[in-house]
Amino acid sequence: MIKYLGSKRALIGWITGVVQRVHAHAPIRTVVDLFSGSARVAHALKAQGYFVHANDYATYAYVLAQALVEADRDDYPPECIQPILETLMQLPPVRGWFTETYCEQARYFRPENGARIEAIREAIETYHDPLLRAILLTSLMLAADKVDSTTGLQMAYLKQWAPRAHTPLNLQSPPLLKGAGKAHHADALELASALEADLFYLDPPYNQHSYLGNYHVWETLVRWDKPETYGVACKRVDVQQRRSPFNQRTQAHQAMAQLISVIRAPHLLVSFNNEGYLSREDLESLLCEWGYVACFERPYKRYVGALIGIHNPRGEKVGQVSHTHNREMLFLATQHKAVWEAFCGG
Template identity: 45%
Template sequence: MIKYLGSKRNLVPALGTIATAAGVRSALDLFSGTTRVAQEFKRRGIFTTACDLASYSYQLARTYIETDADTVDYDALRAHLAAMSALEGKEGYFTETFCRQARFFQPHNGARIDACRDYLVPLTDDPLFPILLTSLLEAADRVDSTTGLQMAYLKKWAPRSYNQLELREPELISGKGQALQGDALKLVDQVPPVDLAYLDPPYNQHRYFTNYHIWETLVRWDAPETYGVARKRVDARGEEHRSVFNSKRTMASSFFSLLHRVRANTIVVSYNDEAWISEDEMISAIYQAGFARVKKFSFPQRRYVGSKIGIYDPQGKKVGQPGAAHNTENVFVGGEEATLSQISAALAS
């Protein structure tokens, strides 16, 4: 699984317990990111729909949520992975942009990423495409030289960046599911009602489009013009890829509108203590959206991405500060009294 800001790695078991205790058969993860929460729902036999704005998240969702592990042609999958693994490196856009103009990956790995991604171009319409692309994306993530954000790279090469790019077979999950790409504020009206909806939006200024611009480019393979030390996509400057959830002015009202519009019996909202919305505002918004009872569950956790190491520009000047090493992840659950009692009992046991 890729390193990802706000990834709910530590919360996944608790979110799975909540879904099982609520007895849900269908779930919606509207901000699915790495898809690790949606994957947990699917593993529990729940029909899950995963949505996100980001192109890389959509391909991860096609792989882990939409693909049924029982219907995959594994001979073909392994043959493609073997062919990609055997490719000679071929320096192209990726190496030039992210290994020479910037230092996110070592050139020997950049050249192999270029060759593998070019190999996938004729396979774009193949059902194996998202799986192979996920394998490449996860392989690249294991040899990057960042703290987990792509706004800057490390001053000295990260030890893992010296490793060889290694393509692995993604661990697919049996069963059906759905992947959607788009703005949650639009998709929310298009997906059918579900038993449980999970909402984990960006709660502050951190923009995923710029923080993960390399994954966006690797997936789109559109060789965009870039700017700045981090060689970000020029379209990151435009309005088109701004999320209303990254603006203090629009975040709360957009999120509250979503709460009103989502059609679910039980709602689970991830919320951390660095958010622009206060706890009281959140609780009253969930009540106002029509849920009979609201409960808060708290989970202290170690922060995952970008918190420990300082961030440097190519001259070795510190351009970012390490954040706090711990924060608290809160989960607000809105639903029927009986459902909340079952969830409380399950989390306490």
């Protein structure tokens, strides 16, 4: 999976474990992940046999969800995908807008990899089956992520090339799963009331860090729209307009309250941490209106950029971070008292 700020990579077992424990007391068939991001959590839940709806408003995240959640491996087996990837890998490099913008003006990839990414992306335009196209784009994003020269965020690139940036790009089949699922590309606040499930999982942005701004290269790679860009980081200008209320201190509480109020499910699981716009008390009081609430906490290593240091948009180190761990929180709200008692030993 791609490097992703707030990704639940190291917390997957914790999150899916809570879902499994709920399932042991009140059977769960369908789960909605309204902020699916890298699609890690949705993918892990699908792997456990649930029917998963995965949604995100970023286009690249929607594509990841199409491949990793909606596509059925039986319809797109490796023996069908692998030969296409091998053909794409043989394409001669193309130095065009993508290479100029992200490898020369900015330096997210070495130009030799950028020009291969560009040739492969251009060829993917000729595939019209939406899920096959999403699988190929996912393979390209996963491969490009392995040879990038960032700390995991595209708000800056490293001053010196990262060692991995010298590795040749290598496409591999994404980890598709058998069975059905559904990807959505919507604002969570608009989609939530249209869906009904046994459990909703909410993992919204916690603070001002905008995902579209931090992963603008993936957005452009997927949209392939040669957008107007600005600044040293060459961000798409539209990341300034497509803002999420969860990234605004003044709107986050109201957005969360509105979202929770329209959820139709017996169980709700919410991820948050202690560095976000909402405190544990804020979330508990919102969720108490909705059901019986239990909160679990654990220490968590902050994102890799924080561990390496603070960088300016040119990738130069300009400061040290004050701490390397925070507290990750998981709130379970349930309308079944027996489920709550099973967690709280009541």
